[in-house]
Amino acid sequence: MTFQKDRQPTIFNTLWLQQHPKTIPPQLQMLREDFVQRFPSESLKNITLDQYVMGKPDSFCYWLEFKTKALGSISGGTSAKFGVWWSKSENRWRWNSSYGDEEIALASMKAGILALINATNAQQFEALDAIGNKILGGRRYSLRAKPLYLYFPEYFLPIANPEHLRYFLRQFGEKPKGDLMALNRQLLTFLRLHAQFEGFDTFQMMVYLYENHPPKKEIVSHQEIQYPDISPEEQPDLTEPPGSNRTKVFISYSHENRDDLERLRIHLKAAQLHKWVEVEWWDDTQINPGQDWYDAIKKAIVTTRVAVLLISVDYLASDFILDNELSPLLAASEEEGVTILPVILGPCLFRLTNLARFQAVNNPSNPLSKVNKHEKDEVWTRVIETIVNSDNS
Incomplete structure (x- = not known):
């Protein structure tokens, strides 16, 4: 991967970089470790529906969206983004229509996540988007980016929105290339080329980006990124099918x-x-x-x-x-x-x-x-x- 060298030096907020910590806060590091201990990657092949789905307490998807929101937000939409979920109001499993039943949907989601993890272990980063597109679906970005960051924080920024990644790259005069994970790696590689980010981990890089170069119409505060207090009662009910406007x-x-x-x-x-x-x-x-x-x-x-x-x-x-x-x-x-x-x-x-x-x-x-x-x-x-x-x- 090459970067432009014939342009004016990138202007970073040097004062911010000097005044803020370079590494993730200890309580958030512990939160990430809690997730990995609760859902070790080698055990995902045996995860059950109850352990996986949104709508069940303490599930893999609940941890991805709510428990670890401080480690990168994937909020928005409905639980359909996870492929299969539990409907409280109907007291039954629901799944995306492209799958035959809840077990087929779960098997597809597990296969996709495990394939992404295996490719990352082999440092086959260029294959990640093709794997995500083929097994998880072309726009199921949450399941592509969030688990990979939680299991491999040294390799990825905690950003699951491809439009945000493209925006950040353009802010620094770079031409975005590829899909979600290629963009994620492109931006991370770019930041690591600059001495201003020496010693910064990927979490604090993410905090810097959203505080100093926020995507249009989306200003994210340092407090919101690092210390949200999320309880189930405060969350919108995303365990239900798409909104009533879809009729x-x-x-x-x-x-x-x-x-x-x-x-x-x-x-x-x-x-x-x-x-x-x-x-x-x-x-x-x-x-x-x-x-x-x-x-x-x-x-x-x-x-x-x-x-x-x-x-x-x-x-x-x-x-x-x-x-x-x-x-x-x-x-x-x-x-x-x-x-x-x-x-x-x-x-x-x-x-x-x-x-x-x-x-x-x-x-x-x-x-x-x-x-x-x-x-x-x-x-x-x-x-x-x-x-x-x-x-x-």
Whole structure:
């Protein structure tokens, strides 16, 4: 990794660096050690659902988000970001829709975390983001960065937000490269090249960054970073499914497949009229003349509970759909548990896309274009049934 040398010297807050400790406060060092002793990395392969999930007392995820918040915050969103969780109100397990059940979800999360730990032990830092993307999911950053810092504080900054890392790098005139862990390592390497940070550990580097170069709209105080007193009673309930604003069905389709859209709309209308399902649906035919197209889609996705994807070769070839619909929908699935429901309309390479991890309503080798009207309506009926039962997934 190389850094720019032909620019003006980086301006650091030298007074701050001289007046503040170079190492993590003793009580926070003890907190990190408590986490490692409670959840030694070699025992993670045997961790149970009760020991892992948010919603259970003293669990791995509870320690990541709340008990060790002072060691780097991963607050925000819902417990869906952990892949599987316990719902207090429903008294049952819940998991992201891309997994078949709670045990499969747990196995995937454990496999991803263990693969990250093994790669770090081998100092294969360049492989971390690929591992995170493949096993944990492209935007499950909390499970990528927070455990790695807690187990390997000498190798990583306690920062799990890639946009913050990019912001800090740009503040120092550097060009951000790669995804979360590559950015984390890039920033750490950059800071260690400067004599002003000699003797500083990664925690105090993080404190310096947020106090002296805070990301826009986010001023973090030294007191908040180092000494929060977090009790369960003071925390928002993140053990529940995504917020009540996620109530709609979003239909994502190519305009070449309008006939299929119309047939699905008829099935949805029948379900609504006969009160089989009380749900609103949205597709881009509801955008009014003069309305901002991008803004309307963005607002609809924010309220989406289930996304029905009408997959065809035209759909997969659309840059607009990929950038403006698929990307935010997949992020919402990983971070907030939004259900992704592919319906295969015609021959295409669905199985070779990253959508293939979601169970399609119909067999990709037997798309709607190959079946008769009766069989098509059977598929649309299964779509409605899945929407009705989506709270159980």
